[in-house]
Amino acid sequence: MHHYLDVRYILARGYKTIEHHKLSVENGVFLVYEVMEKELQQTAFKYDGKKFAIKNNTDNGEVSVDTIFVYHQNESIIWAEYSGGDIIKGNLLGNVNTDFTLDFFYHHINIDGKIRIIGKCHSVPVITSDNKLELHEDCQWLNGDKTRGKSILYKIL
Numbered sequence: 001m002h003h004y005l006d007v008r009y010i011l012a013r014g015y016k017t018i019e020h021h022k023l024s025v026e027n028g029v030f031l032v033y034e035v036m037e038k039e040l041q042q043t044a045f046k047y048d049g050k051k052f053a054i055k056n057n058t059d060n061g062e063v064s065v066d067t068i069f070v071y072h073q074n075e076s077i078i079w080a081e082y083s084g085g086d087i088i089k090g091n092l093l094g095n096v097n098t099d100f101t102l103d104f105f106y107h108h109i110n111i112d113g114k115i116r117i118i119g120k121c122h123s124v125p126v127i128t129s130d131n132k133l134e135l136h137e138d139c140q141w142l143n144g145d146k147t148r149g150k151s152i153l154y155k156i157l
Contacts, residue, residue: 014038045100045125045133048073051157052135058149061139062086062110069153078102086110092121100125102135105142117143123153 011017019035052069066085071078073096082090087108094104102123109115121139128134133155140148 045096046073047071047078047096047102049157050133050155052153053156055134055152055154057151060141060145060147060149061151062108062116063090063151068156078104082108086112094121106139116141 015036015038017034017036021031021033021035023031025031048071050071052071054063054065054067057063063082064085067082067087067090068084069080069082069092071080073079076096077093078096079091079093082092087110090106090108092104092106094102096102102125103121104123105118105120107116107118119139119141121137123135123137126134126136135153137151137153138148139151140146
């Protein structure tokens, strides 16, 4: 009885042969095997089409648990629309860094008709112990009181 794995199956998955071996075992039986390697790539976070909601936010932030963020991505460019709660309409625009963190600027208009001109944010993706995606954010308003804050968003879709 012969047992073998079709090498074409393995090669199709990105492995490359680096050595070929043939050993005589006993009774005219040979053990034939390949030493193979595969370059592993870091799994990328893909933000495009994902929706996030606020898990918690500092007091100086205007977004709330009723605010929904819809993300879009084209290569390293990230943008999103957000609304809900005290936010009528908001937008963010920035970059996805090589470590999958986000750096972006944001602005919105709230239900009082007040336009919040601009803020900046650094967002770090975190996979929780229950395998959920969160964005841990450090933000600062660049107008008005220029206060800093922290928030956590969680992926809802």
